[in-house]
Amino acid sequence: MNILVINCGSSSVKFQLIDSESEKRIAKGLCERIGIEGSRLIYTPAGGKKLTAEVKMADHREAIAVVLKALTDPQNGAVKDLSEIGAVGHRIVHGGENFSKATLITDEVKKAIADCSDLAPLHNPANLVGIEACEALMPSVPMVAVFDTAFHQTMPEESYLYAIPYRYYRDYRVRRYGFHGTSHEYVSSRAAVVLGRPLEELKLIVCHLGNGASISAVKYGKCVDTSMGLTPLEGLVMGTRSGDIDPAIVEFIANKEGKSAGEVLRMLNKESGVYGLSDGFSSDFRDLEDAYEAGNENAKRAMEVYIHSVIKYIGAYTAEMNGVDAICFTAGVGENSPIIRDRILHHLAYMHIVIDEVENHKRGEAVVISMPGPGPKVLVIPTNEELSIARQTFALVAGEKK
Ligand code: ADP
Numbered sequence: 001m002n003i004l005v006i007n008c009g010s011s012s013v014k015f016q017l018i019d020s021e022s023e024k025r026i027a028k029g030l031c032e033r034i035g036i037e038g039s040r041l042i043y044t045p046a047g048g049k050k051l052t053a054e055v056k057m058a059d060h061r062e063a064i065a066v067v068l069k070a071l072t073d074p075q076n077g078a079v080k081d082l083s084e085i086g087a088v089g090h091r092i093v094h095g096g097e098n099f100s101k102a103t104l105i106t107d108e109v110k111k112a113i114a115d116c117s118d119l120a121p122l123h124n125p126a127n128l129v130g131i132e133a134c135e136a137l138m139p140s141v142p143m144v145a146v147f148d149t150a151f152h153q154t155m156p157e158e159s160y161l162y163a164i165p166y167r168y169y170r171d172y173r174v175r176r177y178g179f180h181g182t183s184h185e186y187v188s189s190r191a192a193v194v195l196g197r198p199l200e201e202l203k204l205i206v207c208h209l210g211n212g213a214s215i216s217a218v219k220y221g222k223c224v225d226t227s228m229g230l231t232p233l234e235g236l237v238m239g240t241r242s243g244d245i246d247p248a249i250v251e252f253i254a255n256k257e258g259k260s261a262g263e264v265l266r267m268l269n270k271e272s273g274v275y276g277l278s279d280g281f282s283s284d285f286r287d288l289e290d291a292y293e294a295g296n297e298n299a300k301r302a303m304e305v306y307i308h309s310v311i312k313y314i315g316a317y318t319a320e321m322n323g324v325d326a327i328c329f330t331a332g333v334g335e336n337s338p339i340i341r342d343r344i345l346h347h348l349a350y351m352h353i354v355i356d357e358v359e360n361h362k363r364g365e366a367v368v369i370s371m372p373g374p375g376p377k378v379l380v381i382p383t384n385e386e387l388s389i390a391r392q393t394f395a396l397v398a399g400e401k402k
Contacts, residue, residue: 151181
């Protein structure tokens with residue numbers, strides 16, 4: 001069955017068409033600048049060249065129509081007509097406490113997603129618009145919601161509660177939710193396969209290091225802690241997000257510069273992280289790495305604080321799980337930066353981790369990058385959130401048809 005995976009952002013739609021049987025990607029693409037001057041479609045059929053076209057897209061519904069037209073285009077399309085698309089899997093950022101696994105989309109599910117909009121005001125409304133646009137254009141095709149928060153719903157209370165008056169949890173569900181759950185789940189399962197051991201016996205730490213970054217403790221197949229919180233601002237130092245800070249900083253800076261809390265939060269989301277630490281040099285780790293190697297002080301400062309934050313969480317999660325069998329690196333930085341992995345792992349010599357320099361420089365495949373020994377194994381595992389969404393969508397839809 002062909003599964004269309006849709007990921008709607010505030011002004012973009014990313015999509016992939018995946019054959020659930022072979023698990024091969026048939027086509028992928030991106031609509032960007034939706035509702036803005038210069039909106040365009042970038043489309044790559046399997047084995048074909050990337051095509052870019054300026055197309056007017058006033059809103060997400062028009063963008064989804066453009067996606068479906070591209071997929072059924074007689075020349076460059078991937079399928080003959082829409083009847084060849086068996087189901088649609090939607091990536092949904094926030095499921096609150098309502099969803100601990102993927103679910104078939106009904107009116108009730110849509111309402112629950114809308115109810116979580118105050119927790120993810122940029123993402124959930126866009127995700128909903130994407131669902132409704134697909135429903136309008138493919139009314140008989142089943143739709144599935146796959147939540148970024150779902151995998152983390154197994155966290156115990158001591159991991160997800162904040163030490164603020166309990167009524168904020170009771171009244172408004174203020175708690176740690178965690179994000180990138182689809183990636184943490186996918187990478188944990190792959191790690192078990194690579195290690196040749198049952199997931200249910202393993203204590204894993206998954207470092208999802210991309211532009212946004214989060215780290216999870218996965219004990220016996222279940223998430224027991226994760227670094228992102230009520231929103232994706234908490235935790236590790238990221239591209240432009242601060243990660244953990246003293247909350248008193250918000251009022252302090254607001255008073256100093258006559259800003260509102262909202263303005264300070266915008267700064268913490270968009271102007272902080274390695275971008276802020278490098279004094280605005282770059283949020284892109286490729287630039288930072290090059291500059292770091294060349295001795296640039298701004299890049300050095302940013303990288304040191306970033307690496308320090310990852311090391312700290314690995315130590316904390318090892319203690320929380322009373323040990324760790326494997327540490328996994330994934331996402332843009334985690335998969336592609338031998339230098340950053342090397343710097344992190346050098347601090348873990350106390351765990352008897354010795355890095356295999358040859359394996360550490362391999363790209364694009366799941367590899368063990370630690371030398372054999374008594375310490376935990378270290379793995380690099382390319383994440384594939386779209387494939388995971390397609391698998392979960394197919395499992396639900398196939399289950400319904402039985
Ligand atoms: P997101 O999905 O959060 O946007 P990604 O997982 O795609 O993020 O990761 C993007 C980040 O990965 C960027 O900061 C980019 O610089 C970094 N990255 C990609 N390739 C490399 C590389 N070869 N070395 C270091 N960093 C890299």
